[in-house]
Amino acid sequence: MSRLFLICALVAPLYGAAASANGATEVNATISASTGHDSNALLEVSPAGTQARARGWFLGAEADLTLHLRRQGWSVLAEYSGDGRQAPTFGAIVWHAIDLSAQWRQGTTRFDVAVVVQQLFTSRYQEDNWVGAGLRLGTSIAPADRWRLRLDLGTQLREGSIATQFFSNTAASLRWQPSAAAAVGLNAQGAWLTPSLLNTQPIWQRYRCGPFGTVAWHSFIFAAAPFLGTRLLDHQAVGQIGAQAQVEHLLRWGFQLRAGIDLTKEFGETSAGRTDRLEASLAVAWSSTSPKPRLWEAPVDPATDIAPRIIGGRLRFRVRAPHALKVEGVGSFDDWGAGITLRHGESGVDDVWEGWIVNPACGPLRYRFIVDGVAQTPAQAPRYVADGFGGVDGQIDISVASCPPDEKTSPDVSPRPTSSF
């Protein structure tokens, strides 16, 4: 707990300084709790590759705090993660990480350089506890509308050894309704340890593929991802079959509630045996900017669609502003009040800023974007209206079908749900 206060004490002045600087800043926090059952999991705990067996029920908790400062053409992200797990077989394992990264973009490619400091504490294997520092290089390429490739490579020095990890994720998606999407993805990750220069030991590798889909309904988003894969451990492989599912509820004031379940069943024989896993988690997340449905990860690049869309009872705004520092959305949704702050790069395209309005009221909704303090007419608005100040507002009609249930009425005639010809 004292560590959390320490982190908060460090982050608060940083946030204050960043918020006063000429750039966009956002803070996100997530607290989650989980429980589950491992039949025979292996946990790598030491530089020498000491592996602890985990069996039976476990309890876990995780906290994440991020501070994102964005400047023209690049951004800086500071993240703290704390993860604790308690199980009778291996005692307590607590892991802390501070990740400081810088990102910039070149065409359709985004680059990411990060410095990572981590600490692992175990109550039962204290001789193997370690503190490490490392470097991570990542890139994300989105050359086409429907697929994106992401690759991260990291290396880390830990008290006499080098750990290397890779991670890649490729996905191609398909959408067929405003509130539903499906995709197929391939995911690979693994890690090696190098106790000495001439000795590299693969610890584990994992490859998975499968479809994943989402459906949005009012302020809920349901997501599921069955998968088929393989896990390699000491050059022996076992097959994996499983599924992940998540439901997310967007609350007020930037809060989100998420519940998830993760089930993995292994088949095949190895000397290390098989591991079946069942895990359930519950998380509360908060964001300082406009609430946005956040799934496990957006798999594709929505390169061109910047029209406002009603998705699952929420209204999504997008605007292309490649060199902007701050983009806000103002409109009749809050009677031209404070508006919302759009977030950069959330759509998967760095040029595009995105913001969401939860449960917009039925009827015509007018809006305008404020890009770095200057009002701009939205592109691809379904309708346009002169604003009387010499400018033009965008307008979208929130149809009866899209309204929250308690606002449904039966007008004499209501415009058709927004569509693009």
Next chain:
Amino acid sequence: MLNSVTTVLLSAWFSAAALPADPRLGAVKARMQVVVDEAERERLPVELLLSKMREGLAKRVPPPLIAAAVERLVVALREARTLAQTRSAHPPSARLLQAIAEARLAHVAEEPLRRVLAARGNEAIHQLAIESLADLKLRGCEPETAIPVVEALMVKDPRSLSLLPSLIQSLRQDFALTSAEATFSVETSLKSERSLQSAAVRARSDNAAGGKGAAHTDGLNDDGANRGRGVQSNPGKGKANGRGKP
């Protein structure tokens, strides 16, 4: 005596519409209060004026320009009420008045508005039609040219009136048509179709067959749904944390 004076003062106090309490309005607040009080006496929808002030503040418009816009809106609302009286003896709704006033502010001439208001249909249909004319004007399409299509839609498919401007714009862009050509294309298609949706398909088909531009095959289904959303098949932080979760 004292009671009646108090009553008068209290009723005046409570009936006065409250301007937005934003210090930026300071220099023009008195001027705005006069305009709002006058509008209230004339039974114009004062909330529209207050909303316009809030809108101007949200858009960082300088206060003198906000004041000028509110004054123009009052004039347009008066004009709108006169025009709306040609439709029905009943007092028009605030939304219809707003639609007419904004159409006038968008430089839509009176004649197309009169034609729409004289056409058969309820108030909501008239409002949608007028909003479409104003939208078309802002997109560079003259309302006088579009009136036949609007009138046809008011009868055949009034719910689609709001989609007409974007259809005409997309036809112009996709087939390199003038606004008059695009409008005529929709008008012609609508004669043999019962909805704007099917008329759009026919117009696209006709224009593609005419070789005037690239065929746009999937425009009607291009709802842009939910791209960028989905579940990662295998959540992982991808960081060099060395923490094995094999």
